[in-house]
Amino acid sequence: MTPNTHLSCFVEAARRVGTEVTQVDSLQDAAAYIAEKTSGIALVPETVLADKHDLKTLLGAAGVDVYEGDFRKAGHVPNAGITFSNFAMADTGTVVLESTMENIRLATTLPEIHFVLVDPKTILEDNLSAVKPMTEMHKGSEPRFVAYITGPSRTADIERVLTIGCHGPRELHILLVEGISSDLMEI
Amino acid sequence: MATDQTYKKKVESAINNPKLSEALHLFGDAYLTSRENAFQGRLDFEAMRKDLAEIKDDVRIRRKELLAEFIKNAEAAGSTVFIAKDTQEANEYVINLAKKKNAKLIAKSKSMVSEEAHFNAALEAEGIKTSETDLGEWIIQLAGQRPSHMVMPAIHMFKEEVAELFSKETGQQLSPDIKSLVNVAREQLRKGYFDADIGLTGANFLVADTGGIGLVTNEGNARLCATLPEVHVVFSGIHKLVRSMEDAVKITRLLPRNATGQLLTSYITWIRGAVPTDGKAKEQHIVLIDGGREALYESKACRDALRCIQCGACANVCPVYQTVGGHVFGSTYISAIGVILTAFYEGLDKAKEITRACIGCRSCSAVCPSNIDLEEIILHLRTQVTQEYGMGMIKNVAFKAVMKNRGLFHSMIRAASKLQRPVTHKNAVDGERPIIRHLPMHFMDRDFTEWRDLPSVAEKSFRDQFKGIVQNVKNSRYKVGFFVGCGADFVYPEVGTSLIKVLNALDVEVVFPQKQNCCGIPALYSGDTETGVDLARQNVEAFTEAEVDYILCVCPTCTMGVKRDFVKRLADSPDWSAKARALSEKTMDASDFLENVLHASEKLTGFKPQGTVTYHDSCHLKRGNKVFKEPRALLNAGGYSVEEMKNSDRCCGFGGTYSFLSHPQISKQITTDKVQTIKAVNSKTVAMDCPGCMIMLKGAMGKADPNVRCAHTIELMAEALDGKE
Ligand code: SF4
Numbered sequence: 001m002t003p004n005t006h007l008s009c010f011v012e013a014a015r016r017v018g019t020e021v022t023q024v025d026s027l028q029d030a031a032a033y034i035a036e037k038t039s040g041i042a043l044v045p046e047t048v049l050a051d052k053h054d055l056k057t058l059l060g061a062a063g064v065d066v067y068e069g070d071f072r073k074a075g076h077v078p079n080a081g082i083t084f085s086n087f088a089m090a091d092t093g094t095v096v097l098e099s100t101m102e103n104i105r106l107a108t109t110l111p112e113i114h115f116v117l118v119d120p121k122t123i124l125e126d127n128l129s130a131v132k133p134m135t136e137m138h139k140g141s142e143p144r145f146v147a148y149i150t151g152p153s154r155t156a157d158i159e160r161v162l163t164i165g166c167h168g169p170r171e172l173h174i175l176l177v178e179g180i181s182s183d184l185m186e187i
Numbered sequence: 188m189a190t191d192q193t194y195k196k197k198v199e200s201a202i203n204n205p206k207l208s209e210a211l212h213l214f215g216d217a218y219l220t221s222r223e224n225a226f227q228g229r230l231d232f233e234a235m236r237k238d239l240a241e242i243k244d245d246v247r248i249r250r251k252e253l254l255a256e257f258i259k260n261a262e263a264a265g266s267t268v269f270i271a272k273d274t275q276e277a278n279e280y281v282i283n284l285a286k287k288k289n290a291k292l293i294a295k296s297k298s299m300v301s302e303e304a305h306f307n308a309a310l311e312a313e314g315i316k317t318s319e320t321d322l323g324e325w326i327i328q329l330a331g332q333r334p335s336h337m338v339m340p341a342i343h344m345f346k347e348e349v350a351e352l353f354s355k356e357t358g359q360q361l362s363p364d365i366k367s368l369v370n371v372a373r374e375q376l377r378k379g380y381f382d383a384d385i386g387l388t389g390a391n392f393l394v395a396d397t398g399g400i401g402l403v404t405n406e407g408n409a410r411l412c413a414t415l416p417e418v419h420v421v422f423s424g425i426h427k428l429v430r431s432m433e434d435a436v437k438i439t440r441l442l443p444r445n446a447t448g449q450l451l452t453s454y455i456t457w458i459r460g461a462v463p464t465d466g467k468a469k470e471q472h473i474v475l476i477d478g479g480r481e482a483l484y485e486s487k488a489c490r491d492a493l494r495c496i497q498c499g500a501c502a503n504v505c506p507v508y509q510t511v512g513g514h515v516f517g518s519t520y521i522s523a524i525g526v527i528l529t530a531f532y533e534g535l536d537k538a539k540e541i542t543r544a545c546i547g548c549r550s551c552s553a554v555c556p557s558n559i560d561l562e563e564i565i566l567h568l569r570t571q572v573t574q575e576y577g578m579g580m581i582k583n584v585a586f587k588a589v590m591k592n593r594g595l596f597h598s599m600i601r602a603a604s605k606l607q608r609p610v611t612h613k614n615a616v617d618g619e620r621p622i623i624r625h626l627p628m629h630f631m632d633r634d635f636t637e638w639r640d641l642p643s644v645a646e647k648s649f650r651d652q653f654k655g656i657v658q659n660v661k662n663s664r665y666k667v668g669f670f671v672g673c674g675a676d677f678v679y680p681e682v683g684t685s686l687i688k689v690l691n692a693l694d695v696e697v698v699f700p701q702k703q704n705c706c707g708i709p710a711l712y713s714g715d716t717e718t719g720v721d722l723a724r725q726n727v728e729a730f731t732e733a734e735v736d737y738i739l740c741v742c743p744t745c746t747m748g749v750k751r752d753f754v755k756r757l758a759d760s761p762d763w764s765a766k767a768r769a770l771s772e773k774t775m776d777a778s779d780f781l782e783n784v785l786h787a788s789e790k791l792t793g794f795k796p797q798g799t800v801t802y803h804d805s806c807h808l809k810r811g812n813k814v815f816k817e818p819r820a821l822l823n824a825g826g827y828s829v830e831e832m833k834n835s836d837r838c839c840g841f842g843g844t845y846s847f848l849s850h851p852q853i854s855k856q857i858t859t860d861k862v863q864t865i866k867a868v869n870s871k872t873v874a875m876d877c878p879g880c881m882i883m884l885k886g887a888m889g890k891a892d893p894n895v896r897c898a899h900t901i902e903l904m905a906e907a908l909d910g911k912e
């Protein structure tokens with residue numbers, strides 16, 4: 001498979017599980033998209049990529065209410081969480097977030113909506129091809145928390161009826177933006 | 188006896204609750220479709236499950252070394268690891284920890300081993316509150332019940348019941364609307380994660396080379412439990428070990444696909460060590476529980492069960508589970524795997540009824556992603572149960588006293604064929620054959636003939652008819668020995684005579700060693716190995732003497748008996764087992780032989796159109812012998828047009844003595860399902876390749892729609908040949 005078929009395969013698989021996938025031209029456009037969909041505070045963890053791309057400033061300029069305090073005090077259900085990702089997997093429509101930094105975990109578990117910014121260059125073919133970067137992330141003996149996220153939170157525990165938004169975010173939006181970073185170890 | 192009575196009552200009340208069974212059937216059907224979609228494309232389930240079995244077997248062999256590696260790596264990343272020899276020790280560890288931390292509330296995500304440990308009760312007894320956060324588990328906790336399915340704990344409950352529970356909990360009047368009920372859970376439980384002092388999760392994997400755990404979930408509660416509280420406790424069985432990240436990833440490719448038909452669950456979470464929490468390092472305790480697993484690893488016959496990845500599929504496809512649900516067919520763990528784990532984790536005594544409740548259809552073995560031959564392990568346990576607790580009077584006499592003695596067995600059957608006369612009636616479709624409509628009340632249980640006709644024993648058995656059959660074979664291509672089996676010998680001898688006709692037409696000569704006896708499977712399935720061994724010897728002797736090219740059966744259970752079990756049963760004696768092996772290699776199911784050796788569907792041509800038939804796949808033919816294309820090819824070649832019924836390979840409910848002696852009620856329900864799918868096809872003939880299925884389906888169709896005929900494929904082929912002549 002070529003990177004291009006990975007991309008289309010990824011988009012299809014992600015949509016199949018209820019993820020909203022949108023391709024945008026720049027992080028500014030992504031910020032505008034996010035501003036339109038949010039209606040409350042947004043948790044934006046200060047990761048390496050967020051700093052590099054000055055994400056908080058871009059979001060603020062677009063009108064997103066970027067939360068500036070301790071994420072644990074942002075309420076039980078903040079409106080949005082906005083993060084980058086390390087890489088993605090085409091066959092299942094999954095994004096992978098190295099979430100050892102606690103704020104990434106809070107920004108991706110608590111909010112109603114989770115926005116993920118993905119560089120199409122980081123889309124791998126499938127979860128077998130993810131073994132290598134996963135092993136790389138676990139080199140040494142530092143604590144690690146890595147999350148695979150495939151669509152919004154769901155349950156079928158009442159009468160086997162698929163219901164979205166059980167404990168995690170009710171909506172997952174993936175924004176594909178070229179040129180974020182092709183380094184799978186960066187988030 | 189007390190447990191027997193409670194068990195019987197449980198079976199009865201489950202059967203009187205058709206709503207549950209209906210729901211489980213709908214679920215089972217939907218499951219099969221989504222699973223099929225999930226494996227579509229370039230994935231090869233058989234290869235994947237063999238691979239997984241190899242991984243898990245290597246882990247079993249190297250478990251000490253891998254466990255040490257896991258512990259070393261986990262500790263290096265800041266985790267504390269505790270090995271608990273049983274669930275009680277595990278509970279105590281958490282209780283002490285909670286006391287030390289002055290913890291009041293534990294937020295829990297799903298952990299089956301905590302169910303095994305009765306964790307919630309143990310903690311509450313010490314004044315520590317536990318809050319289940321998985322939606323299904325929370326429902327169960329509020330209802331004060333135990334899960335009835337490993338993946339969907341509350342599958343047995345309906346939305347009205349959930350609304351009632353949630354209304355009580357919240358003090359509001361809630362309507363049974365699923366979406367809003369899920370919302371209530373979301374709101375109610377959210378605060379708990381923030382308030383909890385400890386978050387407890389299970390683990391789907393313990394990855395030795397990283398020292399981390401993996402969690403496979405959909406709701407997102409495990410991530411919250413592992414993130415918000417300051418302390419994270421991992422509660423896991425020791426058998427969750429894998430060697431590497433690669434092993435774990437391979438399991439993630441099978442588990443969701445086989446569990447729910449998802450390509451991946453919403454979340455897979457990999458956690459290693461003391462990750463940062465609220466500015467500090469988290470305190471993470473990994474409690475690894477033996478609780479009977481080491482003993483299971485040491486049991487050669489049963490240890491494959493520890494390959495289980497808890498996908499729940501063996502329940503989804505099980506006809507017994509679908510009929511009575513997990514609260515009857517299981518304990519903490521349910522259905523096929525539940526039978527085995529109950530025997531090891533709770534004791535054989537606790538598993539004795541459920542080992543007998545399995546009908547032996549092998550659907551579980553076929554669907555298991557870890558390639559566990561669940562049915563065979565259950566059979567083994569049933570033998571142990573019989574050895575320890577006996578098998579009940581009727582079977583004792585039948586197997587031990589009668590069947591082992593060929594002469595007595597056969598003359599009793601002859602006598603039966605005379606004795607039954609006063610109670611037989613003419614049959615609507617094959618009028619020449621009488622059937623038993625009702626048995627005299629004192630003769631047997633009332634329920635026996637209420638819902639199905641019983642076949643009568645044939646006037647003249649096949650073994651008695653054979654001598655009079657003239658075979659017209661000029662240039663014999665093969666000499667085959669016919670292993671007739673009890674069903675075709677005493678109940679449907681016409682299947683045997685049909686086989687001779689079809690084989691003769693293809694220049695094959697049939698011999699019939701008169702010393703052959705029952706294949707022994709009914710005795711074995713009831714756990715009577717001794718009779719099984721004896722019968723194996725008698726048959727091996729009879730067929731070795733006959734010196735034939737092939738041995739053919741018209742009953743797939745007999746095929747399995749001769750092909751697979753004789754060798755095993757006689758393994759202790761080199762001499763006998765060599766003979767048994769030689770026979771095993773020559774043994775085939777009749778349809779398999781006709782199609783794959785004789786190429787009958789190409790050779791036999793020029794048949795008249797015979798109308799529509801629908802085909803029922805017998806459990807042992809399809810899953811035991813992997814034969815399902817062959818009979819269809821034969822029937823199509825013979826001029827029949829095969830129209831498929833829904834779920835053609837779902838069990839008919841027979842299971843030998845199961846349907847008569849041990850679980851007639853469960854059997855009846857399973858048969859009712861089959862009858863419905865047959866009726867839906869609108870074909871006047873149902874073909875099958877098993878006299879056992881014929882007994883069951885002829886009987887049930889006789890009451891449900893006497894115009895539908897049930898016949899053996901070989902009979903239909905012989906009739907097609909007759910039509911040609
Ligand atoms: S063999 Fe059939 S009846 Fe027995 S446990 Fe497996 S699926 Fe259920």
Ligand code: SF4
Pocket residue numbers: 494495496497498499500501502523524551554555556557558559561
């Ligand atoms: S025994 Fe096999 S089918 Fe049953 S739950 Fe375990 S892995 Fe799944």
